[in-house]
Amino acid sequence: MATWxxxxxxxxxxxxxxxxxxxxxxxxxxxxxxxxxxxAQGEFVMLGGMIAFSLxxxxxxxxxxxxxxxxxxxxxxxxxxxxxxxxxxRASTITLIIITIGGALFIRAVAGLYWGRDAVPLxxxxxxxxxxxxxxxxxxxxxxxxxxxxxLMVGVxxxxxxxxxxxxxxxAAINKRAAALVGIDARxxxxxxxxxxxATGAIAGVVIAPLSYASYDMGIMLGxxxxxxxxxxxxxxxxxxxxxxxxxxxxxxxAAGYISSSYKNAIALIFxxxxxxxxxxxxxxxxxxx
Amino acid sequence: xxxxxxxxxxxxxxxxxxxxxxxxxxxxEGELIAIIGPNGAxxxxxxxxxxxxxxxxxxxxxxxxQALAGTNDYQRARMGIARTFQDVRLFGNMSVxxxxxxxLHPRSKYGMLSAAFRxxxxxxxxxxxxxxxxxxxxxxxLGRRANINAxxxxxxxxxxxxxxxxxxxxxxxxxxxxxxxxxNVLETQEISDLAKRILEMGIxxxxxxxxxxxxxxxxxxxxxxxxxxxIAEGTPSQIQNDRRVITAYLGEQEDQI
Amino acid sequence: xxxLFIRGRGKMLVIATLVVLLSIVPLxxxxxxxxxxxxxxxxxxxxxxLCLLMGYTGQVSLGHxxxxxxxxxxxxxxxxxxxxxxxxxxVVAIIAxxxxxxxxxxxxxxxRGNYLAMATLGLGIIIWILFxxxxxxxxxxxxxxxxxxxxxxxxxxHSDFRFYYxxxxxxxxxxxxxxxxxGSRMGRAMRAIRDSESASQxxxxxxTLVKVKILALSAAYAALAGSLYAYYVGFIDPPPFGFLFSxxxxxxxxxxxLASIWGAIFGAASVRLLTEFLHPFGDIxxxxxxxxxxxxxxxSPQGVIRGLxxxxxxxxxxxxxx
Numbered sequence: 001m002a003t004w005x006x007x008x009x010x011x012x013x014x015x016x017x018x019x020x021x022x023x024x025x026x027x028x029x030x031x032x033x034x035x036x037x038x039x040a041q042g043e044f045v046m047l048g049g050m051i052a053f054s055l056x057x058x059x060x061x062x063x064x065x066x067x068x069x070x071x072x073x074x075x076x077x078x079x080x081x082x083x084x085x086x087x088x089x090r091a092s093t094i095t096l097i098i099i100t101i102g103g104a105l106f107i108r109a110v111a112g113l114y115w116g117r118d119a120v121p122l123x124x125x126x127x128x129x130x131x132x133x134x135x136x137x138x139x140x141x142x143x144x145x146x147x148x149x150x151x152l153m154v155g156v157x158x159x160x161x162x163x164x165x166x167x168x169x170x171x172a173a174i175n176k177r178a179a180a181l182v183g184i185d186a187r188x189x190x191x192x193x194x195x196x197x198x199a200t201g202a203i204a205g206v207v208i209a210p211l212s213y214a215s216y217d218m219g220i221m222l223g224x225x226x227x228x229x230x231x232x233x234x235x236x237x238x239x240x241x242x243x244x245x246x247x248x249x250x251x252x253x254x255a256a257g258y259i260s261s262s263y264k265n266a267i268a269l270i271f272x273x274x275x276x277x278x279x280x281x282x283x284x285x286x287x288x289x290x
Numbered sequence: 291x292x293x294x295x296x297x298x299x300x301x302x303x304x305x306x307x308x309x310x311x312x313x314x315x316x317x318x319e320g321e322l323i324a325i326i327g328p329n330g331a332x333x334x335x336x337x338x339x340x341x342x343x344x345x346x347x348x349x350x351x352x353x354x355x356q357a358l359a360g361t362n363d364y365q366r367a368r369m370g371i372a373r374t375f376q377d378v379r380l381f382g383n384m385s386v387x388x389x390x391x392x393x394l395h396p397r398s399k400y401g402m403l404s405a406a407f408r409x410x411x412x413x414x415x416x417x418x419x420x421x422x423x424x425x426x427x428x429x430x431x432l433g434r435r436a437n438i439n440a441x442x443x444x445x446x447x448x449x450x451x452x453x454x455x456x457x458x459x460x461x462x463x464x465x466x467x468x469x470x471x472x473x474n475v476l477e478t479q480e481i482s483d484l485a486k487r488i489l490e491m492g493i494x495x496x497x498x499x500x501x502x503x504x505x506x507x508x509x510x511x512x513x514x515x516x517x518x519x520x521i522a523e524g525t526p527s528q529i530q531n532d533r534r535v536i537t538a539y540l541g542e543q544e545d546q547i
Numbered sequence: 548x549x550x551l552f553i554r555g556r557g558k559m560l561v562i563a564t565l566v567v568l569l570s571i572v573p574l575x576x577x578x579x580x581x582x583x584x585x586x587x588x589x590x591x592x593x594x595x596x597l598c599l600l601m602g603y604t605g606q607v608s609l610g611h612x613x614x615x616x617x618x619x620x621x622x623x624x625x626x627x628x629x630x631x632x633x634x635x636x637x638v639v640a641i642i643a644x645x646x647x648x649x650x651x652x653x654x655x656x657x658x659r660g661n662y663l664a665m666a667t668l669g670l671g672i673i674i675w676i677l678f679x680x681x682x683x684x685x686x687x688x689x690x691x692x693x694x695x696x697x698x699x700x701x702x703x704x705h706s707d708f709r710f711y712y713x714x715x716x717x718x719x720x721x722x723x724x725x726x727x728x729x730g731s732r733m734g735r736a737m738r739a740i741r742d743s744e745s746a747s748q749x750x751x752x753x754x755t756l757v758k759v760k761i762l763a764l765s766a767a768y769a770a771l772a773g774s775l776y777a778y779y780v781g782f783i784d785p786p787p788f789g790f791l792f793s794x795x796x797x798x799x800x801x802x803x804x805l806a807s808i809w810g811a812i813f814g815a816a817s818v819r820l821l822t823e824f825l826h827p828f829g830d831i832x833x834x835x836x837x838x839x840x841x842x843x844x845x846x847s848p849q850g851v852i853r854g855l856x857x858x859x860x861x862x863x864x865x866x867x868x869x
Contacts, residue, residue: 037661087845093660094607095848098801099841101794106837113831227665235661266676272669280657341749367751375749381742384735391732392739396751398732402760405731406724412731419732459751 008136009257010250015142015211017249018149022204023226024233024241025156026197031235032160033169033193036096040080040104042223043111044198047073048205049214050111053120062125070202076107077198081191104219111216119218122209141210148207149242152200157238169193225268231275247271293352294319294463294494295340300349302335302518309335311518312349317463322485322495324509326502326529328539332518333498334376337465340496341373342366354462368396372461374452376468382441386432389440389451390423393458423458430454430484446477453484463494470501482508506530514538562809566719573711581707583823585779588714590815592721592772594799595808596765599725601797602805603734604761605741606656607664610671611769611796616678616788617644618770619777620685623694626778628684633697637774641767648766652759671793678785690784697778710779717775718812721768725808728764737761798840804850817851 026041051072055065084103088095125144130137160166171179172189179186204222205214229248233240252267295317302310310332317323325333339346342363351358353369361369381389398419404412427433430450435443443451449469456464466485470478478501485495485508499505505512506526514522514529516538522529529535573581593615600606618640625636655666678685685691697704697713704710728734736757739747744754777783795818803814821839825832847854 037664084841084845088848091845091848093664094601094797094801094805095844097607097609097661097664098794098797098844102798102837102840102844104837105794106834106841109831109833109837113834231662231665269669269673272665276658276662276666276669277654279662280654343745362748364748364751364753367749373749375746379743379746381739381746383742384738388735388738392735392747392752393750395732395736395739400732402728402731402733402764405728405733408727416731455750 004134004136005257007134009253011133011136011138011142013250013253014246015145015249016253017246018145019204019208019222019245020225020229020248021242021245022149022152022200022207023222024229024245025152025226025238026201026204027227027230028233028235028238028241029156029160029197029200030193031173031230033173034085034190035173036085036100037227037235038194038197039097039100039223040107041197041201041226042219042221043104043107044073044077044201044219045205045208045222045226046111046214046216046219047076047107048202049122049209049218050115050120050205050216051202052206052209053122053214054115056122062123066206069206070199073202073205074195074199077194077201078191080198081194085190085194086187104223108216108219115216117216119213119215120209121213122206124210125207139211141207145207145211148203152203153238153242156196156200160238221265221268224272228268228272228275231272231279234279244271292319293317294354295496296350296352296355297340298350298352300336300339300351301347302332302339302344303347309518310339310346313515313518313520315513315520317494317496318511319462319494320489320492321511322489322497322509323511323513324497324499324505324526325513325515326499326505327515327521330517331515331538333515334467335518336515337373337467337498340366340465341371367459367461370460370462371465372456372459372463373465374449374456374467374469376471378445378448378452380440380443380448380452380455382439384440385437386440386443386451387420387423387427387436390426390455390458391419393426393455394419394422396459426454426458427451429457429487431480446473446480449473449477449481450484453481453488457488457493461493463496464488465496465498467498468500469497470499470504478504565812569715570712573708578707581711583819585707585711585714587812587816587819588711588718589772589776589779590796590799590819591718591812592714592775593769593796594803594811594815595721595725596768597796597800598803598805598808598811599728599737600761600765601800602807603729603741604737604758606758606762607660608667608762608765608793609664609790609797610667610669610674610793611765612788612790612792613671613674614644614648614766614769615773615776615792615796616674616785617647618773619783619788620678620691620773621770622774623691623777623783624684626695627691627693633695633778634699637697637771637778640774641770644770644773645763645767649759649763652762653755656755656758656762668790668793671790675785675789678788686784688785690782692782694777694781694783696781704778714775714779717771721771722808722811729808733757733760798844801848802843802851804853807850807853810850813851 023041023045026044027038030036030038048069052065052069055068056062060068080103084099088099124139124141126140128139130139160170168184169189169192172184172186225248229241229245232244232247248268248271251271252264255267256264293316297313297315300310300313301308313336325336327333338344340351342358342361342365345359353371358366381392398415400412400415424433424436427436430453432447432450435447440448440451453466453469469481469485473481482504485497488495497509509526512524512526512529513520514535521534521538522532524532572584593611597608597611600608621640621643622633622636625631625639626633651670655663655670658666679687682688704713736747736752739752740754740757747754799814799818800811801814802817803810803812821836822832825835828835843851
């Protein structure tokens, strides 16, 4: 087993894992603030990549196209919140699940109609000459992915845990009425969280598209894997989602490399059930505030 | 005097916090005993340990001499240990009568099959369940409210129903978790009378309570907990004058009594 | 539980009318209507089970298509590959699926809320993958063909006309049984669990066992429906048993009113008819489907019938002279 092979798999794993982490971050942001699992999170990622593609096709320069794409998707997230989430008020978990799934179906279908079913390419940020690293090749785009992921993780962690805004965001999730008493509007917090999640999702889409193409249905699997990463952080922990995403990416890459690539998606499901198993043990003791 | 419940060395720790600490306590059959203590004294944890909501970290509980280790809450309910909740927890989307009929679940048997095919056994049991539930409802004076939605009752009425519901399980012991909380003077009196009537039915009553007037006027024996340990036990008047109790409740300012 | 505005004799009347109307349809001779209603009937059977699980017991399942698929595949494989009598194959399919649900129910129901939803989702996906990958038994992606038809003695249910009455016969029976369960001691336990699990446990109800039993029952219904589907179409492949169908089922249950047995017909019919209606729009159909789901669920989370009733009440209150 050549070392360079291992390094290659690890590099790929960390790159892919970083994407899972960013997608998972979106789940974490929304859940921490609203307690909702946003099944449409993967679609924000997809929209990021696809819109960037279209904007570049219109002749806009890379940096402008990327930033505009993120802005537009953030807008989409805000609209989604206003149109589908806010009117639902204090709906039950199952209603919210249906709403976000319905939203995801809608967004995906519209994307499929507009952009067609084919995968589209995006040019890499800084050229496509592989760099050599410990005998393996690493694309500069991968470095972008890893770098941006790190920045986002740190940024969101600080935002949620160290700033006043972050505390306000979380307060609304913990106790709406108490938060309202100190002037925090839960609905506004919900809106902000969706905007943030859409933004981070779009960044993920924009940054991964040069590596693995964008297509109208890329949101499904990414969404599932991001979900798993978020679940490993209990849906509230930034460190957990980061490590979880990386772990998942690495496991997938190593499995694909050393066993067979058809097992890639099975890894995510295995991780999912492992997380659920662990959670179920935790939930055994004391429910409903005994 | 027979002991219906015995706790030996009962300890419960949540992570680093010891909620109940090596507690030894006997509950005599047919008595009305109150467990009091300042906030965080471990009263609710003790309740939950007896009810079987979670297992103790150490120690044993005996019910009629039989060790309860390994049994969980629904099994203990079937064995005859009933409890109410501080926050009531009625089944809000069901009628008042339905709530009580759920209490009769462990004392009845007909299952999915009999129900699905309308077997006569089901009809018979259902009629008997209904009758018993109506009688229990009448016992707490809310017979006329049988068919309204449980969430439409006043808080005081909901409390009575939750007690009636627990009584329907035909328990040997009933544990009332802060039955007087949030009630006005009239309602508190009603609950006190109810507690005494339950006693007359031969059921042992254990209460956890903060309302001192209620405790003094209702309980025969009082046990005081503080920091998860028993610091005093005796009749209400003995407890009232106990130095340690006063200190536990009021800190060091005994003069303020 | 019938929508509250219909009680007693009114309820009987509505049900009777429904039964009469349903009986007449095939006699109208329109093949399209008949086949659509057969599918609606099959879907209703699954939806009733889902209502029992979600509406009455308060749980969630985003993977119910798996039970439907397992029922279909077992019935198909036993009757065609192993030449088992189709009726027997169906019975085996129902029992096996229910047993499977019973077994996985215990670990699964340790979870609540969103985690439970994800577990059911994950399980549904895994089983769907198995339908696809175990192609030496199931025929994999290319599907499983030539499934025999049901028959009693010489009377074979090969025509839509006959199959229609078979399906709806089962459907009415399933609804009758479910209605009986809901109004019984078991039904009270289910609703109690939905409202407060801890209080239910404190009253001596073995909450986990009840949930598992209802899951098994709903799986049995799904397997029955799946078998009927296999016998009807004569051919099955993995796509109808995937995530999308699980979601459709949930939508059917919600639209008809989660806690309503009879509403299940309405829910299944609405979703089916909506899909048929959107067909000519070509690729936009999923777009509109998603949109409509969201709108309906937001406007009337208790189901469309309830939503319309509430709307009616509000309107009549405004119109009535004070």
